Amino acid sequence: MNVYDATRMADLLGQEGYAETTNEAEADLVILNTCHIREKAAEKIYSELGKLALEKRAREVSGRDMKIVVAGCVAQAEGAEVLKRQRAVDLVVGPQSYHRLPDLLQRAREGGRLTDTDFAVEDKFDALPQPSRAQIRARGVSAFVTVQEGCDKFCSFCVVPYTRGAEVSRPVADIVAETRRLVEAGVAEVTLIGQNVNAYRGPDEKGAEWSLARLFEHLSEMRGLERLRYTTSHPVDMAQDLIEAHESIPKLMPYVHLPVQSGSDRILKAMNRKHKAEDFLDIVARLRKARPDMAMSSDFIVGFPGETDEDFEATMQLVRDVGFASSFSFKYSPRPGTPGAERDDQIGEEVMRERLAALQALLEEQRQSFNSATVGRTIDVLFEKQGRHEGQIGGKSPYMQAVHVSGSAEMIGRVAPVAIVAAGSNSLAGRLLGEGEEAKA
Numbered sequence: 320m321n322v323y324d325a326t327r328m329a330d331l332l333g334q335e336g337y338a339e340t341t342n343e344a345e346a347d348l349v350i351l352n353t354c355h356i357r358e359k360a361a362e363k364i365y366s367e368l369g370k371l372a373l374e375k376r377a378r379e380v381s382g383r384d385m386k387i388v389v390a391g392c393v394a395q396a397e398g399a400e401v402l403k404r405q406r407a408v409d410l411v412v413g414p415q416s417y418h419r420l421p422d423l424l425q426r427a428r429e430g431g432r433l434t435d436t437d438f439a440v441e442d443k444f445d446a447l448p449q450p451s452r453a454q455i456r457a458r459g460v461s462a463f464v465t466v467q468e469g470c471d472k473f474c475s476f477c478v479v480p481y482t483r484g485a486e487v488s489r490p491v492a493d494i495v496a497e498t499r500r501l502v503e504a505g506v507a508e509v510t511l512i513g514q515n516v517n518a519y520r521g522p523d524e525k526g527a528e529w530s531l532a533r534l535f536e537h538l539s540e541m542r543g544l545e546r547l548r549y550t551t552s553h554p555v556d557m558a559q560d561l562i563e564a565h566e567s568i569p570k571l572m573p574y575v576h577l578p579v580q581s582g583s584d585r586i587l588k589a590m591n592r593k594h595k596a597e598d599f600l601d602i603v604a605r606l607r608k609a610r611p612d613m614a615m616s617s618d619f620i621v622g623f624p625g626e627t628d629e630d631f632e633a634t635m636q637l638v639r640d641v642g643f644a645s646s647f648s649f650k651y652s653p654r655p656g657t658p659g660a661e662r663d664d665q666i667g668e669e670v671m672r673e674r675l676a677a678l679q680a681l682l683e684e685q686r687q688s689f690n691s692a693t694v695g696r697t698i699d700v701l702f703e704k705q706g707r708h709e710g711q712i713g714g715k716s717p718y719m720q721a722v723h724v725s726g727s728a729e730m731i732g733r734v735a736p737v738a739i740v741a742a743g744s745n746s747l748a749g750r751l752l753g754e755g756e757e758a759k760a
């Protein structure tokens with residue numbers, strides 16, 4: 320979602336005459352769009368800011384200015400602290416108020432340091448401009464569309480409900496219009512995003528509430544839109560109509576990112592997850608019934624307070640039972656203001672390190688074997704960009720694997736069958752099938 324927010328900020332500032340650069344040294348304005356989910360991510364900001372402050376000071380000598388903005392969830396959660404710890408920061412803006420950036424920047428230029436971390440009264444999305452065709456094209460053939468923001472779940476380890484606010488769904492018509500605009504400019508794949516995307520309950524023009532499955536059904540009729548995805552889902556919102564959508568909508572890709580966090584019911588309860596390990600396994604079974612080739616991805620936390628060896632083993636067992644195509648796993652990080660951080664049974668660093676290493680070894684083994692299993696098969700690939708080597712193009716399989724083939728740049732934006740010939744550590748190598756060539760399933 321930070322990627323999506325950053326593109327919307329760029330759209331907005333593009334209208335104000337700013338052009339994007341990847342080189343800080345030539346930037347008049349630097350925005351750090353920050354993450355507060357774990358301490359490591361949040362702390363990184365201060366070291367980045369230290370470097371930017373030096374650049375800013377060096378410029379002041381030559382009379383050139385640089386404005387530094389801290390946006391995102393660190394801004395939301397500890398804006399005052401950011402301003403205190405780093406004098407060079409001009410503006411702090413939260414994830415629900417970045418549509419006011421032009422006005423805030425104007426005020427910052429007039430003098431004074433500012434903070435805007437209100438959960439907006441007006442709708443941020445209404446205030447944001449749509450990107451131009453050129454902007455959309457420059458960003459490639461796969462795009463994100465936010466359909467839902469915020470979280471009401473309050474998992475006991477997580478800051479998101481405090482930084483992003485309550486669950487809100489965007490109206491159907493707005494999502495359809497934004498998607499259509501992307502597709503008309505050449506986008507072939509849209510990923511609907513939200514902190515709890517499958518909790519989507521957006522109103523249509525008559526005020527009726529649509530589920531995510533209904534939204535997919537509607538979007539799947541859009542010509543030129545080849546692939547649909549969604550992230551991130553919560554197990555308790557994994558409704559049967561969404562599971563069935565994987566059977567009835569071929570454009571809906573057979574890859575679901577569904578965080579489970581732990582395989583121990585005791586820890587899941589302490590995490591306030593409101594589901595058991597068995598519920599997760601049941602969802603996976605139903606998804607695989609709807610789409611036998613369904614690939615699963617998940618998030619895991621090791622070392623939540625009170626986690627025993629037995630609890631951890633339950634997580635390992637769940638991983639063995641499911642078989643994941645890909646995953647993210649983290650050491651528990653106590654976050655300010657969350658109930659988990661208050662507990663007096665925190666797990667030591669050494670234990671967390673060992674558990675994470677064991678879990679990641681297993682997950683990595685599963686990822687490699689998932690990739691190897693595609694060798695010899697023919698898979699549809701959406702081509703996204705030119706490869707690193709001359710005459711090479713790269714794209715994604717339905718299961719989010721990177722695939723490289725020899726082929727012409729004209730294929731970019733198109734889906735074509737590819738015979739997979741080898742699996743590397745991070746991507747697959749394949750051969751584009753010629754016309755009339757038989758595909759092997």
Ligand code: 5AD
Binds near residue numbers: 477478619649650
């Ligand atoms: N410590 C470690 N990992 C966390 N996550 C969220 N909060 C924490 C925390 N305090 C992980 C969860 C979530 C992912 C986005 O980040 O696994 O699904």
Ligand code: SF4
Binds near residue numbers: 471474514553
């Ligand atoms: Fe955080 Fe996700 Fe739990 Fe919400 S559902 S509190 S975003 S981990």
